[in-house]
Amino acid sequence: MSVDEKLFEELSIRIKEARDVLRNVIHRTPLQASKTLSDLTNSEVYLKLENLQKTGAFKVRGAYYKLQKLARSGVKSVVAASSGNHAQGVAYSASLLGIKSTIVMPRYTPFYKVNATKSYGAEVVLHGETYDDAYLKALEIAEKTGSPFVHPFNDPDIIAGQGTIGVEIFEDLSNVDLVLVPVGGGGLISGIAVALKKLKPDVKVVGVQPRGAPAMYLSFHEKRIVETPQVNSIADGVIVKRPGDLTLRIMEEFVDDVVLVDDREIARAMFLLLERVKTVAEPAGALSVAALTSGAVSAEGKRVVAVVSGGNVDPALLVRILGQVLYAEGxxxxxxxxxxxxxxxxxxxxxxxxxxxxxxxxxxxxxxxxxxxxxxxxxxxxxxxxxxxxxxxxxxxxxxxxxxxxxx
Structure with a gap:
């Protein structure tokens, strides 16, 4: 058995275990058909609504699975870095498990995300301009305190927890042809891809990243880690300068493609989801729908699942986006x-x-x-x-x- 085969089997086992661990902790989010998106793309479109998940995003899946393993081994405190959703997932999971959590967030993280993280009992440290700055500070705190650092994506347990989404997609739509997944550091798509390829090897899994923060897109297509020093996108939940080596390795093996969409396309997808599907998606959560509506991915004649990964959008940003789209749409x-x-x-x-x-x-x-x-x-x-x-x-x-x- 090759190294990649061993990794595949190991992650598959962890995903199965994560499914059992998470069964009574998280929501089993709905897979909702969308006639509007189906008609627009001449395909059969379903939305996996992780914006309805506890804490408003998928991140709680990997966070809880990771933290319950740490808790069983006697860990009493953890450190994490996040621009928002991972922070809330770790803080919420830690509160359920009786673990102290310290979360480092970039200085300009929206107040509502900081306050939400604090509301779950976490100690929040604001540091740096980007996630990567916060990440380095979190590692420093973890080393100083001796607390484990909970990585948002480059960790097999985190990946396995997110992979439970893939299992749910297959259970609800076993004949799915194509799954579109938002991509930042690659943890979500890595887990989903492993789960789906285990259950349905011929399914296509495609990642979607913002054009202003294309680190994983470049890394995937160049087959090496590519760091992007300058990043800028409204999709702050997936802004990562440097993707994970573990996630890239998994994606090279199990993901079929990664595409880019720009901020205007993301904004239009958010507007469409709100007006026609009656669901609120944050910019990162709307990436998969943006890929469909912009034509970045051709879905004609296929059964497609678009993962709406989160709904934690700053109300002020949402108002600005809706206003701009209304003008752009005439x-x-x-x-x-x-x-x-x-x-x-x-x-x-x-x-x-x-x-x-x-x-x-x-x-x-x-x-x-x-x-x-x-x-x-x-x-x-x-x-x-x-x-x-x-x-x-x-x-x-x-x-x-x-x-x-x-x-x-």
Whole structure:
């Protein structure tokens, strides 16, 4: 038996054990069919909704399986590093098992993620700009205190815990053709791929990573560890500069491909999930759907499972994303023009807007701009419209009234 065969068998055994350990601890999340996504992609699409998992993400699976093994061996405290979901998974699991947890998070981690981690009883240390900075600090704390470091992805127990998702997918859809999985460091897709290839060797498993943080994509395609010094994406849950050597090794053996999507495609997928599927996904959680809707992966005629890995999105970010997508989709527009700064002039514009049945969401009225002629005011309106065609009709009607406006 080769080294890789031994690893495959060892991980398969651990995944089976993790399934038993987690049975009464976590939610068995639903596999939900999506007619909207199926129609858009000419395929049969199902969503594995790990955003409905305890702590709002899949991470609790690997964290609890790892920590219960440590607890059985007498460990009383652990250290971890995370930008959010692993932190909450470790903190929650530690609280169930009576273990003290110290979590190092990047300094600019959203407050709601920090507070959620603290609410599970963890001591939170804020350090560094990125996960990798927090990781080095966590290793330092672990060495100083003698507490085990719980790695978010490059650990066979963590990988095995995440692999239970693959077992559930097979049990609910044994004839699945293609499974799409968000990728950061590779722990989630490694576990899912091993579980599925054990149960259905011909299934295709494809990873999806943001274009602004492509470390695993590059590593997978170049067959070596590639570190990306500069990373930037709204999908903060999968931003990793350097992937794991264990996860890369597993992915090279059992994952069929890794693709990239950009932040606009991720935002559109989040919007689609919220509007049509009625589910909230964080940017990292929407990666698999973004791969489908952007065409990064061709799913035509296939039975596809897209793993929605988490739903812990900053409400302020969600509002910004929804607003940007509404403008990008032509569902909201901004028009701008210059009017005489006299009573009744703005009412003329509003009357035309009302005649078309459009809704005003904001009005900006600026008269102090030095580029304007004295006695004139610049007016900008944000509008909700059924489609971009309505904006064009509005501009024509305003021109007919002698009002010169344009879409900006």
């Amino acid at each position: 569902r909201q527009v901004r028009i701008q023009g210059v009017l005489p700064d006299k009573p009744g002039q703005l009412k003329k514009v509003i009357d035309v807007v009302s005649e078309l049945g459009l809704n005003i969401v904001e009005i900006q009225h600026e008269r102090l701009n030095p580029l304007l002629s004295p006695g004139m005011a610049q007016v900008t309106l944000g509008l909700e419209v059924p489609s971009r065609e309505y904006a064009d009709m509005l501009i024509l009607k305003l021109k007919a009234q002698g009002l010169d406006f344009k879409v900006i």
